[in-house]
Amino acid sequence: MNQRPQGGANSSPDHLPTQYVPAEVEGKLYERWVERGYFEADAKSDKEPYTVVIPPPNVTGSLHLGHAFEHTLIDALTRRKRMQGYETLWQPGMDHAGIATQNVVERELAKEGKSRHDLGREAFVERVWQWKAESGGQISGQMRRLGDGVDWSRERFTMDEGLSQAVQTIFKKLYDDGLIYRAERIINWCPRCLTAISDIEVEYQDDDGELVSIRYGDVNDGIVVATTRAETMLGDTAVAVHPEDERYKHLIGTEIELPLTGRRIPIVADAHVDPEFGTGAVKVTPAHDPNDFEIGQRHNLPSLNVLDEHGIITAHGPFQGLDRFEARSTIVGALRAEGRIVAEKRPYTHSVGHCSRCKTTIEPRLSLQWWVKVGPLAKAAGDAVRDGRVKIHPKEMESRYFGWVDNLHDWCISRQLWWGHRIPVWYGPNGEVVCVGPDEQPPTGDGWHQDTDVLDTWFSSGLWPFSTLGWPEQTDSLAKFYPNSVLVTGYDILFFWVARMMMFGLYAMEGTPPFHTIVLHGMVRDQFGKKMSKSFGNAVNPLDWMDAYGSDAVRFTLARGANPGVDVPIGEDWVQGSRNFANKIWNATRFALMNGATVEGELPPAERQSTADRWILSRLNSVVAEVDAYYDDYQFAKLSDTLFHFAWDEVFDWYVELIKTTFAAGGEAADVSRRVLGEVLDVTLRLLHPVVPFVTETLWTSLTGGESLVIADWPSDSGFRDAAAEQEIATLQQVITEVRRFRSDQGLQPGQRVPARLDLDGTPLAPHEDAIRSLLRLQPAGEGFHATASLPVAGATVALDLSGAIDFAAERKRLTKDLAAAEKELAQATAKLGNEAFLAKAPDHVVDKIRARREAAEADIARIGAQLKSLPEA
Incomplete structure (x- = not known):
């Protein structure tokens, strides 16, 4: 069935301890794999390439169950492809994680009573690099614990020199092509992180607030608006109504007094207003609301920014200097005192945006920022999926992808941070603006200065599939390993990361998408389907489970739950079950070695094999074909379940038990079954290896004497099938199962022996009488036998004498x-x-x-x- 491994003769079972202890195996095995270069990819190889990038974890991060889940799936794919003979690259690396990393280092400085401003920009950035060298990247060691078969010789960091050159190159190209521009727009501002953040970095949750209805103007010409953010009224520059709303047609074009300010503002007609919602009139604050900004643009309204970067009121008057939330209640009090509050509703539950990193309430704010014009880039990203160049798996996720890329707004890429890729734009003393490429010298002289902002982290990670291979240089690695074969990632970052890689890959690589297939998986949840969270008290550190049960057990549990695009529930008892499976594999292989199972020489021809031998080889080939089909369709749960039931149920619980009588009898039949058992275990361990690499490596090298499963051949389906043998063993299993059930119903202990007479004449079971008696603990019917029960099953009859065995x-x-x-x-x-x-x-x-x-x-x-x-x- 398979090419025999190169190496010495079979090992003695004495080399295998009686129990499998993962901690004594996993670390040493992994370091041996790395030292021997098994995971390193050769760009000059003539093998067909297979490339996957790791979704780069944050340099501040540590391994969580989501990482463990995703990495297990990628590792399974790449290990299998390596065994199939592909030049396989799993590209590792980390993301510099601008906001998160800067926050970590700023907290460290705060312990010293300092801020980044005390150090200055250059010294602070040096401090961050120092932190990275000393404390960052602990996840790399944790990935080794999990068994990630990545090419560590190619590890990259989004702020290293090569990737920085790629960032500067594509910024310059986009700028020169008119796809990057600077403009004042409404952005999501975090008053804690003091930076803009993107829409997809805002988490929305229902908060209890208040809804107040305020009368603008006097009683006769007044108009009522409702708001949850009364403090922003200081920046109102209009009230808008629907042009067809009969209630307000007579007011359109007039002005009305804005309370507390002494200003008068116009009433404008805009189709954006929903006349059925609330009073049908809305306050317009162009500098503090994205919809209001659009209304302001259409009606040439001024934009008044009344909050600074800390969320403090800047508008002149009695509220200046108040925090936004303090100002809210103070302003409502002042309006109430003037009799302008028409209605109040509190608590009023509504959806409020929060910074995904620090959980501070986001403030929409008009700000001068850098933007990517995404229209043509997003269209190319959509077209690549529509025309089949890129496939999304499962296919039903395509609609979510199109729903995003077809409706993308321009992307705000500037961040008011010091850690990150600084925007390569210089400003001159006379208003000059110069974008500098990586091989160009920035302008010098009095008055010239570089933009102080850095780029959004997702800008550099969007280049990951090609920047890690040396782009913009035309390297051997880029020619060999781009585009990636597959991207495996969570559906939750379809918009964060996947769309950006698609846009940049197609743009930078002249229409070649960054990957052929996008495989989207779900989120890991607890055993009750609830999202894991520290606040819920159900978060799990996968390292704890690895310590307790071994990395293989964690990996197998995660893979067995991985249905495409569906969330994955996981509980500790399931990991315990996977640990039991690893132990079962261990014990069965020890039994095989102790009984002389071998992989030496060719398989004996079918005519020399027993029915059980032919059955298990027939089933083995079917399983190889099934597992291949499931891998090709990214059905990790199904392939894992198939292997679990084949190994445990068919190989260990049936075949091994059936051939025990053959081994006991000895002779040629026993020798044939030893060779067949060796073959079955060899192939089964190969099939299991991508998902459970450690226990299978240990057992396979002991069984075969081969160098390593990492570089062994992947099994192939020889085409051998024996339907007659499969039917005969199915009949045998039916008899044994029915009699076992009867024994259990009668209260007999599993090992309790009882006399029995077997009538197998005219059935294919006659050659199996010894096995039936052995498996069912049935003694021959001796003198004085009295049948107290007779069971007709599958054409055979099993008569039992239970007298004396039960009450x-x-x-x-x-x-x-x-x-x-x-x-x-x-x-x-x-x-x-x-x-x-x-x-x-x-x-x-x-x-x-x-x-x-x-x-x-x-x-x-x-x-x-x-x-x-x-x-x-x-």
């Missing part, structure tokens, strides 16, 4: 009680289903549930009746 009177009493309970359940379900009034009112799912209860009760009655009938009379 028939007690068993009859127990079964009679169970029968009465089943009959009561049947009567109740039947009565409900016979009630026409109930059926008319009950939802379909309730009726279906009661039908299922009735069917289950009927089955229980039949089963218990058969058991009672099988018992001898007292």
Whole structure:
């Protein structure tokens, strides 16, 4: 079936401890893989490339379950492709995370009683680099714990020299092409971080506030507006109504007094206003609301900025110097004193934007910023998916992608920070503006200075698929590994990151998209489906689970829950179950080694194999084909589940048990089964390796003597199938399962032996009598045998003598009680289903549930009746 590994003969089982202890295996194995260069990609190789980039974690971050989940999926893909013979690159690196990193270092400075302004820009940036060298990037070590097969020799950082050159190059190109410009627009401002942030970095939550209705003007010509942000009225420059609203047509074009300010403002007609909402009139504050800004542009209204960067009122008057929230209540009090408050509603629950990093309430604010004109870039990103150059998996996620890229607003890329890529624009003493490329000298002389802002972190991470390969230089790596084969990422950053990479990749690489396929996965949640959060008390550190159960157990649990685009619930008991699976693999392989399982030589021909041998090899090939199909469709949960049930149920619980009698008998049949068992374990360990690399590597090298599974061949389907053997073993399994169930129903212990007579004549089971007796703990029917139960199954008959094995009177009493309970359940379900009034009112799912209860009760009655009938009379 597969090319044999290169290496020595099989290892002794003595080399495998009796128990698998992950902590004694994982770290040493990983370092050996790295030292031997297994994960390093060769740009000059003639192999077909397979490239995946790691979604770069923040330099401030540590491994969380979301990382562990995503990394497990990528590692599984890349390990398989490497085994399939591809030149495989999994590109690692970290993001400089502008706001988050600056906040961390500023908190460190605060402990010393300093701020960044005490150090100055240059010294502060040097301090951040120092922090990165000493404390940043701990996630790299945690990725090693997980087993990430990344090419560490290529590790990149979004602020390193090469990537900085890429950032400056594309900024200059976009600027020269008229796709980057500077303008005053409404942005999301964080008064805590003191910077603009993008729409997608704003988290909305329902807050309790107040809704106040205020009369502008006097009683006769007054108009009522409602607001949750009374403090912004100081910056109102109009009131807007719908042009067709009959209530206000006579006021359009007139002016009205703005309370508390002494100013008069116009009433304008704008179709944006919804006449059905509230009073049908809205206050217009162009400098503090994005919709109001658009109205202001259409009507040439002035924009009055009445809040500074800290959220402090700057407008002249009695409210100057007040914090925005203090000003809100003070202004409402002043309006109330003038009799202008028409209505108040508190608490008024409404959606409020918060900074995703510090949770401060966002302030919409008119600000001079740098912008990317995204129209043509977004169209190209949409076209690449529409014309099939890029596929999104699962396909139903396409609509979310199009909903975003087809409606993108221009992107604010400037941030008022010191840590990050500084905007490469210089201003001259006479109003000159010069954008400088990476190979150009900035202007010098009196009055020239560089823009103080830095670029949004997502600007540099949007270049990740090609900047990490050396662009703008035309490197061998860029030629070999661009575009990426697949991007694996969460649907939650489809807009943050994926769209930006699509726009920049198509733009910089002359229409070649950054990847062929986008695979979107869901979020990791707790076992009840609830979002994990420290505030909820359900957040999990995956390292704790790795310490307790091993990295393989965590990986297998995550992969087994990974259905495309669907959130992944996970609980500790599931990780324990995966640990048990790893132990099962370990124990089964030790058994195989102790019994001489081998991979040496060719497989014996089918005519020399037993039915069980042919069955397991037939099933093995089917599983290889199934797993390949699932990998190609990114169905990680299905491929993991397939491997789990094949390995545990079919190989360990059936095949190994069936051949124990063959091993005991010895001879040629035993030798054949040893070779078949070696083959099955060899292939099964290869199939499992991408998901559970550590335990499989340890076992496979012991079994085969091969160098490493990382560089072993991926299994292929030989095409061998034996439907007759599969049917024969299915019949055997049916007999054994039915008799085991009967034994359990009778209260027999699993290891308890009872006399039995087997009538297998005329069935394909005759050659399996020894195995049947062994698996069912059945002794031969000796002298004095008296059949107390006879079970006809699949054409065979199994007669059991249970006299002396169980207390028939007690068993009859127990079964009679169970029968009465089943009959009561049947009567109740039947009565409900016979009630026409109930059926008319009950939802379909309730009726279906009661039908299922009735069917289950009927089955229980039949089963218990058969058991009672099988018992001898007292």
